[in-house]
Amino acid sequence: MTRTRSAEELTDPSRPGGMGRLVFTRGAAHLTIRVDGSMEDLCRSRFEGKAPDVRIEGNTVTVAYRWSLHPTRGELILSGRVPWVIEAGRGMSDVVANLDDLELKGLEVSGGASKIELRLPRPKDAVRVRIGAGASNVELIRPTGVPVRVRIGSGASKLAIDDLRMEAAGKTDWQSPDYDLVDGRYDVEIGGGASEVTVRT
Numbered sequence: 001m002t003r004t005r006s007a008e009e010l011t012d013p014s015r016p017g018g019m020g021r022l023v024f025t026r027g028a029a030h031l032t033i034r035v036d037g038s039m040e041d042l043c044r045s046r047f048e049g050k051a052p053d054v055r056i057e058g059n060t061v062t063v064a065y066r067w068s069l070h071p072t073r074g075e076l077i078l079s080g081r082v083p084w085v086i087e088a089g090r091g092m093s094d095v096v097a098n099l100d101d102l103e104l105k106g107l108e109v110s111g112g113a114s115k116i117e118l119r120l121p122r123p124k125d126a127v128r129v130r131i132g133a134g135a136s137n138v139e140l141i142r143p144t145g146v147p148v149r150v151r152i153g154s155g156a157s158k159l160a161i162d163d164l165r166m167e168a169a170g171k172t173d174w175q176s177p178d179y180d181l182v183d184g185r186y187d188v189e190i191g192g193g194a195s196e197v198t199v200r201t
Contacts, residue, residue, distance in 0.1 A: 026089065114137050146186065148187075161198075
């Protein structure tokens with residue numbers, strides 16, 4: 001990773017056997033998240049422009065964005081050596097997360113989410129994914145053969161869940177035929193008013 005004049009990078013040793021926790025206290029925007037399975041540091045980050053406040057305490061990485069007239073673009077690299085929980089308060093916008101090499105234990109985005117692409121890893125057990133009301137342009141991609149249950153609140157439109165297509169829908173509760181037969185699965189819940197949501201392999 002090339003260091004630029006305005007870049008900010010923080011690292012911290014991961015603790016063997018621990019669980020990483022990534023917390024966005026003021027949401028996340030214009031961000032790429034990826035995983036390095038060989039990285040010994042818990043997390044590395046780089047932001048161009050007015051960087052958010054990134055703090056690492058134990059196995060918790062806290063990211064607090066600052067108000068700015070100009071969008072701050074950045075990248076977070078998470079260690080694949082520990083399992084992770086990801087939490088975002090106040091939503092997410094323009095975020096691409098490739099979590100293929102991660103052991104994800106849970107993901108929650110409170111508030112709105114827009115222009116989000118989450119590439120989920122193959123789970124070892126049941127993993128919950130929660131996204132708040134008003135989500136739009138959200139795509140959740142899971143590995144082939146991983147079952148999913150998707151529950152979406154009322155007022156949703158333009159939904160695509162595997163082969164299911166709905167232009168408009170009330171409350172939706174759909175699950176893969178083998179959902180109850182497989183330990184490694186995703187339980188997805190999205191709040192009401194969602195639009196242009198895709199859940200696929």
